[in-house]
Structure formats: C-alpha cells, structure tokens
Amino acid sequence: MNQSVFDTLTLIGIGLIGSSIARTARERGLAGSLVICDSDPEVLARAEALGLGDRYHQDPADAVRDADAVFICVPVGAIEAVTCMIAPALKPGAIISDTGSVKMTPATVFRRHLPDTAHGIPGHPVAGTEESGPDAGFATLFDQRWFIATPPKDADQDAIARLTAFWEGCGSTVELMDAEHHDRVLAITSHLPHLIAYNIVGTVSELEDDTKTEVIKFSASGFRDFTRLAASDPTMWRDVFLNNQEAVLEMLGRFTEDLTALQKAIRRGDGAALFDRFTQTRDIRRGVIDAGQEIDAPDFGRHVLD
Ligand code: NAP
Secondary structure, eight states, X not given: OOOOSEEEEEEEOOSHHHHHHHHHHHHHTOEEEEEEEOSOHHHHHHHHHTTOOSEEESSHHHHHTXXXXXXXXXXXXXHHHHHHHHGGGOOTTOEEXXXXXXXXXXXXXXXHHSOTTSEEOOEEEEOOOSOOSTTSOOXXXXXXXXXXXXXXXXXXXXXXXXXXXXXXXXXXXXXXXXXXXXXXXXXXXXXXXXXXXXXXXXXXXXXXXXHHHHHHHTXXXXXXXXXXXXXXXXXXXXXXXXXXXXXXXXXXXXXXXXXXXXXXXXXXXXXHHXXXXXXXHHHHHHHHHHTTSSXXXXXXXXXXXX
C-alpha cells in the first residue's frame, strides 16, 4: 500500500481509463477519497454497483468542489466542455489533469478556461485496450507503462511532483514533454497505426462476400492484428483525428510517399529495394523489444500473453 497522494481525487468519465485509475487508486491507497462523475446515468450507476468510488455525481461542478486533484478522463472532444463546467467550482490549489490521447487540446483549454488558482497539467497514460466502459478497466493497466505529462513552462513544481507521485504509484514511468512534441510522436506511434488499421479493415468490409469469408478464415496470417486496433472506440478515435489534424496529416504524407516507393519497387521487380526496406524494419522491431515495449517470443508473444 502506498501513501495517499491526494486527499480527494475526482475522476470525470468512468470508462476504461477512468475506472482503471479508480481501481488502481483504491487498491494501492493513492487517494483518501474518490469522487466519480460521468454524464451517462447508466454508466454512473454501474460504477456505483462496481464500488469504484466513495461518492457519485452526474454534475461535474458538484463532483469537483472539494477535490485536491481532478482527472478528466473523457474523449478529447469533450474536454473543453467539462473544463468550462468545473472551472468556477474548483478549490484553490487544485491540480487538474486529463488522460486524453492528444495533448495540445487540453493545453489550450486549460490555459484558456482554468482559474489562476488551479494547476492545469495535461497528461497521457500510454496504456489501453480496445475495450471501453467501467467494466473494462483493471488495476494493473498502468504497470510498467509510460505516463507522459505535458506541463506548461510556468507550471508549479510541487503540482508536477504530486502528479508524478500519483502515476508512479500506479506503476508507470513518468516522462515530461512539450505538448506539441507529444502530439507529433504519438501521431506516428499510435494515431497513424490506428488509421491504417481502420482503413484496411474497412477495405475488407467492402469486399465481395466470398472473399470476405476467406479473409476472416485466414485472418491469423496478419489481418487479425489490424482488427484489434480497428475495434477501438469510434468516439475516442474520431476525436483524436479531429484534434491532432496537423501532425497526423504530416505523418500520413510521409507514409504515403514511402508506400508509393514500395509500390514502385514491386512494379519494377526491384527485389533489392524491398529487401533493404524489410531489413531496416526488422531493426526497428529489435529496438522495440530492447526498449522493453514488447517481449521476444514466437508468434509475437501471443501464446505467452494468452
Ligand atoms: P470510454 O471508455 O469511452 O469512457 C469515457 C467516459 O466518459 C464514458 O463513460 C463517457 O460517457 C464519459 N463522458 C463523455 N463525455 C462526458 C462528459 N462531457 N462529462 C462526463 N463524462 C463524459 O473512454 P476511455 O477509453 O476511458 O478514454 C478516455 C480518455 O482517455 C480519452 O480521451 C482517450 O483519448 C484517452 N485514452 C484512452 C486509451 C484507450 O486505450 N482507450 C488510452 C490512453 C488514453 P458516454 O458513454 O455517455 O459517452
């Protein structure tokens, strides 16, 4: 059991990420009291049935009144509306963070709408699954994962230290980064792979019926890895692309150029070009394993993980 980091922590949005934070905070004693808020009354009732918090509110302003820290765990497109609702009700000195997969949006929103007495520090737990809702969360989700915080340049050091202590208590390693840089890095490591998965699975869904059946039957040859990503929450991912337009379009431009080069190599029968590219990408895979982001086991560790 850790020492409690916050006396009262409010979680707004109790889906996969919010409910995982609630479970972790409770199990590891990271918050004295947990207040849960969600705009959906059914989700809120389910959170209560699961015993995720100590108090439950549908109104975000009521939920934050005595909070020392507030984590906004809603889709990125809803962060501004929530911030505007809680701003007048915040206790002086409260730390406001979020879990959104894009960081420039909360950075701008916090700067624009939070009172000077609150500490706005956007954050992103780089952990998740394709599931959503309060039943999908689990207490070990953040173990051995990154938490990227993007504090503004003039952020209060004590507030950064407390947010860091909370996420370290959740088992994460905390990295501080500039919000714009975060959005560029995540555009290539997370957002573009999801876009490619949505696209390839979408292409299959438009194939004629007999071909589609064969694709699903032989999906273990690669396709099923795309289906996992493409099963991710549509609201969350719509908001990611709408809020990280510039960086995603830049990475997509580079991707398209490289794809065209591969297309040309195939058409010309240029085996050396294909071989060189595929050798280079193996090295990247080795780097991912060496960085502890994946395990080196047959079948991509699927049997071990299963
Ligand atoms: P989720 O399971 O869909 O949960 C989001 C919850 O927020 C839902 O219960 C939703 O209610 C509620 N909500 C939406 N608008 C709200 C509002 N205005 N006020 C209060 N509650 C509201 O989503 P999630 O996967 O936990 O993702 C939450 C955030 O974490 C997103 O910003 C996402 O980008 C980020 N994130 C997700 C992952 C991942 O793998 N899923 C990983 C890292 C970060 P409704 O059902 O009524 O909409």
